[in-house]
Amino acid sequence: MTFGTIFSFYGNPGSGKSTLCNAKLRKTVFKSGVSVGTGLTTFSESHQDGNNLIIDSPGLADPIKRNEAAKQIESSLKKVLNIIDNIDYPEVTLESGRVRLQDVETLNSILKAITVEFEYGLIINKVTKQVHQHLLSSPANLQACIQMVEKQPLRTLIVKHMSELYDEDNVLVEDKETLDSLNGFLESLPRNFIEQKDVTTVEVKDYDKKVKEMELLMTKLTEQIELEKENNKKLGEKTLKLEADLTQQRLESKESTERMMNQILDMNQKQIEQTAEFQRNMQEQMRLTTEALNKPPVIIEKGGSGPCSIM
Template sequence: MQKNFLFLGNPGTGKSTLINCLVGKTVFQSGVCFGGGLTNFFQKHTHNEAVYMDTPGLADRKLKDKAAAAITKALRQTGNYKLFFMVRLESGRVVSDDLATIETVLDSIDMDDIPFSIIVNNVKKRQYTAMMKKGAEFFKVVALINACKYSTPYITFIPTLERLDEMDNEFMQLPREVETFLHHNAPAIVIAPERVKEIKLTDFKMLVDDLKDQLELLRNDNAALRRQLEGLLQKPKFFETLLNVVVATVAE
């Protein structure tokens, strides 16, 4: 059965660069782009018997309808999927657009308990150090990342890699811990094409705003944050899995 590595996320999250690193050459255009993303249609590349898929972001206002169609097409390719959602961590704040993308995409798949992974990419050194201590700040970020209606313990943090930082069409050997997460730890699911509905963007802006309010509440209300963490604690082996897959990476 075909193995699909599908990367989903908004402009500037590093999807294309990450795929270029995984395949060891520049197959998708990547780099700094002002006002939108460089990917504006569904792209795929086969490497070592796996298909790597790049898609545009739903938060790109000019391309949102094209992005929705591209993601739907990617999900209907048939096979065993690893779903990777890119989430930004900006000054310790999770971006609501990224969580809205997760919810919107997963809503389009008519299946229960869809496993997926989250990649927090390009984490600045100070933030990354705090995450790897796995203390209060780490668990707060985990709670924020899981603020939408879908949750996952499969999260990896990738520090800013100097060789890739703000470079165009660059690639490098990824740290071993990142490769292990992407190839081995990240869960997979078989998705039949008929299970995938057209992605609906009618309420996307409203969802972004609602999630922004929810994130603000979790950041400022300790009781709300505690309830969120307690909810995750009720999920079987959530934190056991989380702590097993989150390992420190040596930035190069």
């Protein structure tokens, strides 16, 4: 018998692995639902789907079942050769649940157990509307979210939180958009060839310690981010004040320029009026002079008593 691709889903309890496996199969094969205190899936289970094999697995976050879960995951990574005799290079595609610090550590433990080159896809599941917008608004936001994953995924799929699944048992995803994007995503991932010898122990000895270390690091990072935010806020306020001052100065200088322009216009107007007045005076003066010149001369006779004309 020949298998096509093995799709293995890994992630912590309650992250939605069984639900996603069922969504891929379009039927409720794996039990999904709420399990208080521990994971619902405690053993790796597989289901044949045509030529493909779908593997559901338990998570590592539960401290009581952790060692057993690690063994289950390890054997699921090696499972291919246990169950298929006539295939030399099995094909494996890895998935993972949403990213919390525990999820990051689970992911890191599994990724470290594979000693050959491989690519995998990461599914960030049950993402609320606001976080969904935040993650999609910039690649940097998504990067910040998965920066602690030691081997970065080739691709990441962000699946919106589906309220109809909340707190439910064995519910099949019906949302077409989610189903299409899940199938498209799974098909888009390259196939890896991982042999049994390429898988070592899934190490969970220091699981809690590492999660604590990450928590500390995250706290420091968050503090740094807060500090930077505060500085940026102050810088922003300063810039706004400077801009306001500059606008005020521009306004004042515009007003004083206008005042000066008006003064110049006034002066020009006065000069025009003065010139006109001067011209009027000159004309009057000339008129008077001309009038005086055009008057007949007055002859005063010597010893005479009245004027007489000159012939």
